[in-house]
Structure formats: C-alpha cells, structure tokens
Amino acid sequence: MNKRQIFDQVSHMETQIGELYEQLGHLKGDLGGIIEENHRLSVENKHLRSYLDQNMGNLSPDKNDKEKATVPGEGFDNLARIYKEGFHICHMQFGSPRTDEDCLFCLELFD
Numbered sequence: 094m095n096k097r098q099i100f101d102q103v104s105h106m107e108t109q110i111g112e113l114y115e116q117l118g119h120l121k122g123d124l125g126g127i128i129e130e131n132h133r134l135s136v137e138n139k140h141l142r143s144y145l146d147q148n149m150g151n152l153s154p155d156k157n158d159k160e161k162a163t164v165p166g167e168g169f170d171n172l173a174r175i176y177k178e179g180f181h182i183c184h185m186q187f188g189s190p191r192t193d194e195d196c197l198f199c200l201e202l203f204d
C-alpha cells in the first residue's frame with residue numbers, strides 16, 4: 094500500500110467517523126424524546142388509574158344515582174385536579190394532555 098492509498102483510507106475513515114458522530118447525535122435526540130414521552134405517559138396513566146379507582150368506588154351499590162348527581166364529591170375534585178394539572182377531562186379527549194389554552198368541553202363540566 095503506498096502513502097497515497099493510506100492517506101485516502103484515513104480520509105475515508107475520518108468521513109465515516111463524522112457520519113457516525115452525527116448519527117449518534119440524532120439517536121441521542123430520539124432517546125431524549127422517548128424518555129420524555131415515557132414520563133408523560135406514566136403521569137397520564139397514573140391520573141387515569143386514580144380516576145378509574147375513584148369512579149369504581151362510586152359505583153358501590155349503597156350509593157344511589159341521585160346522590161351522585163347532586164353532590165359533587167371526591168370524584169369531581171379529582172377531575173378538577175387532573176384538569177389543573179394539564180389533562181383533558183372532557184369526553185372528547187379524556188386523559189390526553191391539554192395545550193396551555195383552556196378546553197371549552199372540559200370547562201362545560203365545571204358549570
């Protein structure tokens with residue numbers, strides 16, 4: 094192998110290392126996104142579970158429907174809390190994260 098060939102090969106490796114470095118940066122960015130998404134889903138899942146638990150509790154046979162409809166109880170407070178923490182409580186998008194703006198469908202539930 095002459096000096097010219099060695100030089101070309103080293104140049105080629107340099108290019109490949111540059112490309113790998115770039116790919117590594119992209120993967121790192123993707124991983125960050127996945128971790129963020131995972132965290133968001135965990136929080137969302139926690140909210141949905143606690144909502145489900147509370148509402149299953151409300152279905153106990155000794156409470157009649159009238160009482161549930163007229164007395165805003167723990168379940169309602171929980172919904173309000175979930176809304177304030179940035180999640181939809183309306184039927185349209187229940188449990189999905191809200192943007193910063195209020196959702197009219199959610200707000201209707203507070204009236």
Ligand SMILES: [Zn+2]
Pocket residue numbers: 181182183185186196197198199
């Ligand atoms: Zn909503």
